[in-house]
Amino acid sequence: MTQEEIDVHFMKQAIKEAEYALEIDEVPVGCVIVAEGKIVARGHNLVERLHDFTAHAEMQAFTAASEHLNGKSLIPCTLYVTLEPCVMCAGAAYNTRIGRIVFGASDLKRGYSLFEDHDRKIIHPKTQISSGVLEKECSTLLTSFFSKKRG
Numbered sequence: 001m002t003q004e005e006i007d008v009h010f011m012k013q014a015i016k017e018a019e020y021a022l023e024i025d026e027v028p029v030g031c032v033i034v035a036e037g038k039i040v041a042r043g044h045n046l047v048e049r050l051h052d053f054t055a056h057a058e059m060q061a062f063t064a065a066s067e068h069l070n071g072k073s074l075i076p077c078t079l080y081v082t083l084e085p086c087v088m089c090a091g092a093a094y095n096t097r098i099g100r101i102v103f104g105a106s107d108l109k110r111g112y113s114l115f116e117d118h119d120r121k122i123i124h125p126k127t128q129i130s131s132g133v134l135e136k137e138c139s140t141l142l143t144s145f146f147s148k149k150r151g
Helices: 003-023 057-069 087-096 135-150
Strands: 030-035 038-044 077-083 100-105 128-131
Touching: 003 030, 003 038, 003 057, 003 077, 003 100, 003 135, 030 057, 038 057, 057 077, 057 087, 077 135, 100 135
Parallel strands: 077 100, 100 128
Antiparallel strands: 030 038, 030 077
């Protein structure tokens, strides 16, 4: 498999997590964390259910991955997430030192890249970033969710 095929495969798993969030009326963002070609953690938004504004998909997955790997460092891991991480999640990713982040849709309102420049890094400088993987599918989940909410 090529890296592109691998990225698509795991992003489809992240989309499944986003669909779980949608089923429980959460903002449909989902993610998986992969180590050595295997999913070690999954997450989807639980902000409404837990009444916790920090319960983003990535935060859920970082905790689960750290527990699974028995350590706080996620250097050998890749995060696949349907939406560009916000500043909070990007800061957490920085602290985990995750090796790679792959996201689907850009977040033009709250995405970390709006707040980062070459002098100030929110994502760890060694973390590799890939974007736009299954972007249309990821974006469609979000736009349809918010369209229904706004009615």
